[in-house]
Amino acid sequence: MEKTFDPQSIEQTCYQRWENSGHFAASGKGDPYCILLPPPNVTGSLHMGHAFQHTIMDALIRYKRMKGNNTLWQVGTDHAGIATQMVVERQLNAQGQTRHDLGRDDFVKKIWEWKAHSGGTITGQMRRLGTSPDWSREVFTMDDNLSEAVTEVFVKLHEEGLIYRGKRLVNWDPVLHTAVSDLEVVNEEESGHLWHMRYPLADGSGHLVVATTRPETMLGDTAVAVHPDDERYRSLIGKEIKLPLSDRLIPIIADDYVDLEFGTGCVKITPAHDFNDYEMGKRHSLPMINIFTADAKVNDDAPEAYRGMDRFDARKQIVADLDALGLIEKIDDHKLKVPRGDRTGAVIEPYLTDQWYVAVESLAKPAIEAVESGEIRFVPENWNKTYYQWMHNIQDWCISRQLWWGHRIPAWYDNNGNVYVGRTESEVREKQGLANDVVLHQDEDVLDTWFSSALWPFATMGWPKQTPELETFLPSSVLVTGFDIIFFWVARMIMMTKKFTGQIPFKDIYITGLIRDENGDKMSKSKGNVLDPIDLIDGIELETLVEKRTAGMMQPQMAEKIAKRTRKQFPEGINAYGTDALRFTFAAMASTSRDINFDMARVEGYRNFCNKIWNASRFVLMNTQDADTGAKGGELQLSVADKWILATLQKTRADIETALADYRFDIAAQHMYEFTWNQFCDWYLELTKPVLNNEDATDAQKRGTRHTLVNVLEQLMRLLHPFMPFITDTIWQQVAPLCGHALEADATIMGQPFVEEVPELIDEEIIADIDWLKKCIVGVRNIRGEMDISPNKPLNVLFKNASASDQRRTQDMQVFLTRLGKLESITQLADGEEAPPSATAIVGDMEVLIPMAGLIDKDAELARIDKALDKLSKDIQRVEGKLANEKFVANAPDAVIAKERAKSEDFQSQQRTLMAQRETIASL
Template identity: 75%
Template sequence: MEKTFNPSQIEKACYAHWESNGMFRASGYGEPYCILLPPPNVTGSLHMGHAFQHTVMDALVRYRRMKGDNTLWQCGTDHAGIATQMVVERQLNAEDKTRHDLGREKFIERIWDWKEESGGNITQQMRRLGTSPDWEREVFTMDPNLSKAVQEVFIQLFDEGLIYRGKRLVNWDPALLTAVSDLEVISEEEDGHMWHMRYPLADGSGELVVATTRPETMLGDTAVAVHPDDERYKHLVGKMVKLPITEREIPIIADDYVDPEFGTGCVKITPAHDFNDYEMGKRHQLPMINLFTDTACLNENVPEAYRGLERFEARKRVVEALDTKGLLVQIKPHKLKVPRGDRSGVVIEPYLTDQWYVAVESLAKPAIEAVESGEIRFVPENWNKTYYQWMHNIQDWCISRQLWWGHRIPAWYDENGEVYVGENESAIREKHGLAPDILLKQDNDVLDTWFSSALWPFATMGWPDKTPELETFVPSSVLVTGFDIIFFWVARMIMMTKKFTGNIPFKDIYITGLIRDENGDKMSKSKGNVLDPIDLIDGIELEALVSKRTSGMMQPQLAKKVEKATRKQFPDGIASYGTDALRFTFASLASTSRDINFDMSRVEGYRNFCNKIWNATRFVLMNTEEFDTGKQGGELTLSVFDRWIWSRFQDTLNAFEQHISDYRFDLAAQSLYEFTWNQFCDWYLELSKPILNSDTSSESAKRGTRHTLINVLEHMMRLLHPFMPYITDEIWQKIAPLSTQKSDVISIMLAPFPESSEALKDNQAEADIEWVKSFIVGIRNIRGEMDIAPSKKLDVLLQNLSGADEIRLASTTDYLLSLAKLDSIQVLSKGEEAPASATALVGEMEILIPMAGLIDKDAELARLTKAEDKLEKDVLRTQGKLNNENFVSKAPPAVIDKEKAKLADAQMQLAKVKEQKIAINAL
């Protein structure tokens, strides 16, 4: 083996070996186990959220594959209607063209060309993360077989009356000229204004003052609303006001929705341009006046002077007119949530348009029952409440988008506007007996991408055809996804799969947290805290990282801010950590928390973990490669140390499997780390040396220890493999031939997962070795506290031994002398007085190390006094910071927690130093 672990030298070749040998295919035997990859956008690149979720999925898949299950990880990408169309339109714009210059057919051909050239970026990045989906079954939501499923579902739902076309309020993006889903709208707080305006009563008896954040929409007001119990306005309900500028008369209505404390307690109602107003308009049967064109300019429904104005210019003109007429009372600064398109960045307009909808009430009922009955389980369980809240208040689903790229709606219209739905025009003509001279025109809209992805569990398995995959892998085993798409995707998959297959789509839904930075802040490009998983794997130089983070930023001031933050956080750039360290970091963070703080120091720590495993393997190979490990037979005598490590391995294996079944990847990672680093690498390797290096150990004892070294390491690699695929396979290839593992297996990922053996559980050995470890740790602690060199041989006195202590001492004295670097161990007789000593306890037994001649008392006191002074200053400084109200009110919670931890650590060290001074003074 190479002296140092270099992940870049092994990862690509290792992955190519796996993929070229077809190791990711379902085996065809064993219990079915299936995971559906949430299809990433074809335009996308791997971000931290993807990397986190993909690590969890791959760990489950590798684990179940090794357990012998018929394991399928079904993968694919989403055609991402808006995002993909935008990418290709930008390319055309760079050529001074638009999609309209090409026409629909040629534009779609251009998108397919782009997809073939550039659409596989994220799947290549997934490979770099070591993921093992069945790439041979990779699908794309616009593939012919998936398109067939989409069309079939649409037609069936339409024929059953569950899909209809209607005019309703939608989120409208005036830049993209399409309806968008709530998930594609980002609402963030911005500085704005509240305008207070006078609406005169029509009978001239007075006026009402209304407050609004969108004065331009007053031109479409159809009522003014007050709370029915508001004593200020009760007597006015039923009267009319004269709407300024338009001079239309509109009613004053009463509605419980109105908040009497907001503004003036009078609310202008514009049903066609506000979602809450829309619902109130329906309750009170108010007219709905659409003010805007699809580009958010004012239309013919407003007074002539305002027609054609862009909405924000219209706002300015309306306010000026109100002021001129003496109807503007005041303008107040006001913070408000502004909805913007996540792709376009423009303010989203609530807009009344004709769209296609799915009537979901009848579909929602069986989907709710599936979770209530326990047929589908949310992990953590508290997400049930979120699911129920959405599902019990579900609204009909807008499924049409005004795009060219996507599944075109299979609906045609005749000259009278009559709608016909079918596979194609000829099928429709035949079905409805339409004469050849009746002209039909297909609907221009495409389906929302969430519509096709809602069919993912069964469309990817060959539906509507009856396929073996459909029979075997529906329902799948677990869905791993984020809480933000429980409604947009998870609920819709449950509804659609129940409707069209009669099955649930998956048994478990594991909801992951959101990856944030180490301070708990959301990762965003504007904050300069976004991390690229590939950069963490490969490393990136500082200047390249700065350039990457600031590229495309239009505001120089923001770019400078991001550059400064980047240089401060990564003065030397980002080191190469390799895939295994990153994956283990993700696994260790996969708790039940909603937010997960990603700390770079943990990646560094797990890179050190990889190095530890590598170096331990080199030690094992040096002591087994040219020696008899018992593979060819021969007597094996297992020492108490050998029996102990096998017993501890059983505990670790059982804990790991329990944590995996509970989806507690953090606890599973913790158990692996504890055993690998602390028990095997630190303790067992040291405990094995006295036997291997002894001239008195029997050959069978040495063979037993070599056998244990190589086989525990081999078992450990298989146990670690789901989380750390590359290093484990690289090591396994070298150690498996020396172990009892079958020689015909070409990769660790096809080797069986270790099985727990009750016969290897040895509680006595565990208790004995815990005694040995406590003995050695006691000696080491005294060395550390008294600043005694680790190499200096010591004389040890023991007193107050129990019968069990005497037995253990008799059987392990030689090992204790070697491992603790001792000259002698002497048991004091009862009542014998001990000299001035440093002490440690192992149960009731006292370990005494006489201090005479070991330390310079004055020098040691001077050293401890200096340390005491420094620690007292550290405590005072940290306490001052935490008592500073200005710091506490502004610092992120994560920073405050760090300071508290720093204070606790300093206080603990200070107490320890003081105890040491007391002990030395007593000598």
């Protein structure tokens, strides 16, 4: 092994060997265990959320593979209708073309060409993360077999009356000219206005004042609503209003939805341009007047003066015209949530159009029951409340999108407007008895991407064909996903899978937290706090990172701000931490919290953990590679330390398996770290030296310790492998032969069993004995540190109040005590025997005493401590003075105040320790 751990030198070679060996495929043996990868967008690249979730999934897959399960991680990508179409449209725009210049067929060909050349970015990055899905089964939502499943589901739902076409209100993006889902709408608070407008009563007896944030939609008003209990307006219910700037009369209606406290208590109702108004319009059978075109300009159903105007230009003109007529009562500043398309930034328009819908009520009922019965389990359990809330208030699902890229809706129209649904045009003609001279044209729309994604659990397994994979891996074992798509994806998969297979899609749903930056802020390009997981793996120079974070920013001030923040946060760029350190960081942070603040210091710490593992492995190999490890037989005599590490390994194995069963990856990582760093590296390796370096030790004793060293290291690599695949496989290749494994050319640790349970190795008495030994050694080392005694100076130690058990342990572990504690002698004091002035450590009821006479220069040590106490006193006075300053406390950030308080506590703790030392030394 190389002297230092260099992840870049092993990772890609290692991964290529794994993939070429075919180890990622299902074995066909054992109980099935399956995970479906939430298909990332083919346009995308690996972000921190992906890397976090993929680490969790891969850890489970690798663990279950080692446990002997028939393990499948089904991988694939999503065609991402809007996102992909926009990418290719931008490329065309840069060449001075639009998709309309090419026509639909040629434009779709362009997208397939782009997908072939650039669409594999994210799967390449997944390989860099060490993920081990079955790449031979990789699918794409536009593949022929998945497209067949989409068509089949559409046709069958339509035949049952569960898919229908209707004119309803949708989220409309006026730039993309398509309906978009709620998930593609970003609602953020912006500064706006609240216009109070006078609406004259038709009988000339006065007017009502309505308050609105959208005066331009008044052209489509079809009523004014008041609350039925509002005494101010009760007598006006049923009367009519003359709509300003129009020659229409509209009624005054009563509805409980109206908020008496908001504005004037009178609400203008525009059913074709507001979702709440739409529902009220249906309740009261109001006309629905759409006043906008597809690109949000005023259409011909509005008064002629405003036709062709952009909606916001029309707003200004309408307000000016109302003001000229004396119909503006007042205008207030107002904060409001503005819906914008996440792709275009355009203000989303509630828009009345003909769309295709799925009637979901009958589909939702069995999906709710599947969770209520416990057939499907949310982890953490509290997410089922969110699921129920959405499912009990579910609305019909708009599944059509006005795009060219996607699964085209299998519906055809004749020239009379009749619509026919079928798998193909020929099937439609045959079923409907339509002659060849009847002209049919296919629906121009495509299906919502979430429609095909809803079929993921069974379409990826070959449905509608009845395949062995479908029989074996449905339902899958666990879905790992985020809380934000519980309704958009998770619920719809449950509905569709239950409907078309009669089974649940998955047994467990593990909801991960959201990865935020170190301050708890959401990572976004506009904030300049996005981290690229590949940059953490490979490292990146500062200026390259600055350029990357500011690329494409139109506002120089924003780019400058982000550049400044980046230089401050990463003055030397980002170090190369390697994949294993990043993966272990994700695992260690995978608590049941919704939000996870990503701390770069944790990655640094786990890179050090990798170094610790590497160096410990080098120590083991240097002491065993050219020696007898018992792999070929021979007597093995295990020391108490050997037996202890085997027992501790077994207990750690059990703790890790329990944590993984509960999806507590953070706890599993904690157990791995504690055993590896504190027990194996810090203690056991030290405890082997008194045997390996002891000329009086027998061959059987040395062989026993070497045997334990290599076998515990080999098992430790198997314990760590699910989270840290690269370093563990690399080390395992070196240590496995020393354990007697004959490695074939394609041998890999992932093909080995997980550490097996051997209960008889757990000896609680030996664990207690070594715990006693460690406390004695730590006590001696602490005294050395406190009294500034050289680590190499031999000490005489007295044991006072030693029980029979303490005396037995002293005898059994004499060699470990003297070697690790650097002790010259150990003396048991008789009952009542007085000890000389000593420094003391407590181990249970026993006192560990180190006589101080002759060990230190008493006067010099007291002078040193007095000098340190004087400095600490000044430090405490300075910090306490700051904290007592009311002006400082009032103006300083909370983090600064907390830091000063922590300093004060630390200084005072040091002061107490030094004063105790001074008292001890002064008594000598």
